[in-house]
Amino acid sequence: MRIPIYMDNHATTPVDARVLEAMLPYLTDKFGNAASRNHSFGWEAEAAVDEARGQIARLVNASPKEIIFTSGATESDNLAIKGVAEFYKDKGKHIITCVTEHRAVLDSCKVLERRGYEVTYLPVDRYGFVDPEQLREAITDSTVLISIMAANNEIGTIHPIKEIGRVAKERGVLFHCDATQGVGKVPVDVEEMGIDLLSMSAHKLYGPKGVGALYVRLKRPRVRLSPIIDGGGHENGMRSGTLNVPGVVGLGKACQIAGEELGQEAVRLTQLRERLKEGIMNRLSEVYVNGHPTQRLPGNMNISFAYVEGESLLMGLKEIALSSGSACTSASLEPSHVLRAIGVKEDLAHTSLRFGLGRFNTEEEVDYTVRRVAEEVSRLRKLSPLYAMAKAGSQKGQERELKAQSESA
Ligand SMILES: *Cc1c(COP(=O)(O)O)cnc(C)c1O
DSSP: OOSSEEOBTTTOOOOOHHHHHHHGGGGTTOOOOTTOOSSHHHHHHHHHHHHHHHHHHHHHTOOGGGEEEESSHHHHHHHHHHHHHHHTTTTOOEEEEETTSOHHHHHHHHHHHHTTOEEEEEOOOTTSOOOHHHHHHHOOTTEEEEEOOSBOTTTOBBOOHHHHHHHHHHTTOEEEEEOTTTTTTSOOOTTTTTOSEEEEEGGGTTSOTTOEEEEEOOSSSOOOOOOSSOSSOTGGGTSOSOOOHHHHHHHHHHHHHHHHHHHHHHHHHHHHHHHHHHHHHHHOSSEEEOSOSSSBOTTEEEEEETTSOHHHHHHHTTTEEOBSSOTTTTTSOSOOHHHHHTTOOHHHHTTEEEEEOOTTOOHHHHHHHHHHHHHHHHHHHHTOHHHHHHHHHHHHHHHHHHHHHHHHO
């Protein structure tokens, strides 16, 4: 087993060796610009891009023409939300999203609010689910877009996407899904789920960083977008800029592998996740799982360890790469907006760790992590006056109860 252990696969994933191998020729000999129409270098690059479009489309049951390449899911989210909002502004200026979305979605919506749009942020229940009925009630005649993620990047909750898609269709509202954590991990089918726009990112599914895609439905209905980047008119005019050919090839290969291995990988990761959870729960008291017990990403576990500061815990576990809250928010000391939204109390929200298991994690690494987490939590609790007080309190309570029992007996 190699130290340090990487267990932060929601932040990013390592590049699969097969993906790197597919990319390498496009960083060396096959360096052509996919937009060069006049020579074989360009044709070669274009053919590679076309193949990648096909591989990506197959994974989500789309058509290759519906795949627009971007620099990652942040850009895909921005393009979907701002692009639809701008194009359909005469139809209406209301957007519906949810409080636990990724910053890329929330911040795009915030910008639109400043530009005169109205945004409804749906609440979630204690597991992090949006309620399709509540969504239905929030739709008005001026709603032009619903943006709900497939799976949450902090607590792993998988939303009822098919039901959300059905509600959107019923009311003729476009449905954007940030499926960055879902694609390649759980089945995603844009037809079956009624998705009109879908964001994904290569580096969350064992591809390279800085490349992603936006699926944009072409038929029933044809979705229109105003571009947010102007230039040479690449990608049907929706996203100008010379394509990152090696990156695009990597995203395509990553999607092909995911399509072939998703089923067995999900089973393996679910087993590892349960092993991790049970190992920790068996060794420690006062630990709480955040999110749904089963309706979550196979590789996701999010746990609050009462009486232990998440940051201090991470400091003590330097040889294991984990995250407290989301990687995007751990720069600030605010508790995670997702944990807050599912009703985790402020003190417990500060004690949470996110475990992100991925393709290259092993049982041995999970067992080591369980042992080290248990050691560190116990060590920190011994130093915590709050924990000592709580334990003394509960001991007193138990003594009182025993006394009451023996007196009544
Ligand atoms: C990582 C992530 C993003 C951002 O993707 P980048 O490609 O890093 O810009 C957006 N949404 C979700 C749900 C993510 O997990």
